[in-house]
Amino acid sequence: MINWIWLFFIAAGFAVAAVQGNIEEVSKAVFDGAKNGVTISFGLISILVFWLGMMRIAEDSGLLDKLARLLRPVVRLLFPDVPKNHPAVGYIMSNMSANLLGLGNAATPMGIKAMQELQKLNPDKHTATPAMCTLLALNTASITLIPTTLIAIRMNYNSANPAEIVGTTLIATMIATLAAIIADRWYRWRLAAKSAPKG
C-alpha cells in the first residue's frame, strides 16, 4: 500500500509537470524535499532526547506501573472475556499506559506481548478474537497526552507557542478513542448476536 502511494506521488507529479511544463521546479523540489527530510529529523533530536529521558525517569520511579494499575478497572470493562489474572491483562495495561505517555517504542512490544497472550485464548488461530480487536481499536486511536513530535516540528518552524496544540490534540484524540470504543462495542454486540444459538 505504502509503495503504491509513494509511487503515485512521484509518477503523478512528474506527469502533471510534463503537461504543465514546470519540470525544473519539480527537479528542484526533489532536492528541497530531501533536504527538508533531514532538517526535520535533526530538529526532532532535541525534543526526543529530552522527552525520552523524562520518560525513563517515569519508568524507573514506577510511575508507569502505577498508571498501569490505575487502568485495571478500565481493562476489566473493555476486555470482559479475558480471565481476571491472565498475563494478557498486565501487558494490555502497560501498552495503554505507554501509549498515554506517547512512548510508541515501548507501547508496541507490550502490545505484541498482549497479542501473543490473547492468541493463547484463541480457539481459531487465524481469526481475531473480539479481545484482539478491542486492543487494536485502542492502539489505532491511541490516546496521547503530549504530541512531542508535532511540538518539535512546530518549534523548528519558529512557532510563537509550539505547545499550543496540546489541548486541541487531547480533545481530538479523546473523541477518536471514544468513537473507536463505541464502534468496537457495537461490532462485539453484533458478533455475539450472530453466534448466539437461536430459540
Place this chain on the structure above:
Amino acid sequence: MYSFVSVVSAWAIPVLIVLIPLYAAYRKVPVYESFVEGAKDGFDTAVKIIPHLVGMMVAIGVFRASGAMELFIGWLRPMLVHLGVPGEVLPLAILRPLTGSGSLAYTADLIGQHGPDSLIGRIAATIQGSTDTTLYVLTVYFGAVGIRNGRYALKVGLFSDLVGFVAAVAVCLIVFGTAG
C-alpha cells in the same frame, strides 16, 4: 473554550516535567542518571526516521511543485469551503491511516508552507498528533501472531480515524477561529 484549552496546553508539559522527577526522587531513583540513560534512545529514534522522511518529503515535494496537489485539492475544495475547512488538510485524512511517515511529511510540509501558527498548520498538527497509523498497527499486531482474518478491526480503526479527523478540524476551528 479557547482559554480553557490554552491553559491545558500551557500547563501540561511543565507540570509533567516537575512532577515526574520529584516523584522519582521521592522513590529514591537517581533522577539525572536515569534521565541520561533514557535520553540516549532519543538520538537513535530521530536518526532512524531520516530515510522515511526523506523519501516521503521528496515524493510530496514533487507532487506539490508539479501542480498535481493543487489539481487534487481543487476537486475537493468546493465541498468544504462553506464549512470553513481548508482544502489543504484533506489529503491528510487519506494519508493518516495509511502511512505514518507520509502523513508526518505532509504535515511538516503544510507547516513549512503555511506557517506553524496558521490555521492550516494547527489543524494539520492536531490531526497528525491525535491518531495512530491504522494500517501499520494492524499489520504489526496481527502479523506478530499470524492472524489472517482481522474481522472488523480495520473498519473500527478507519472509523475512529475519520471521527478523529472531523474532531480535530472542528476543535481547531472552535479554539483558534477562522482567523490565522
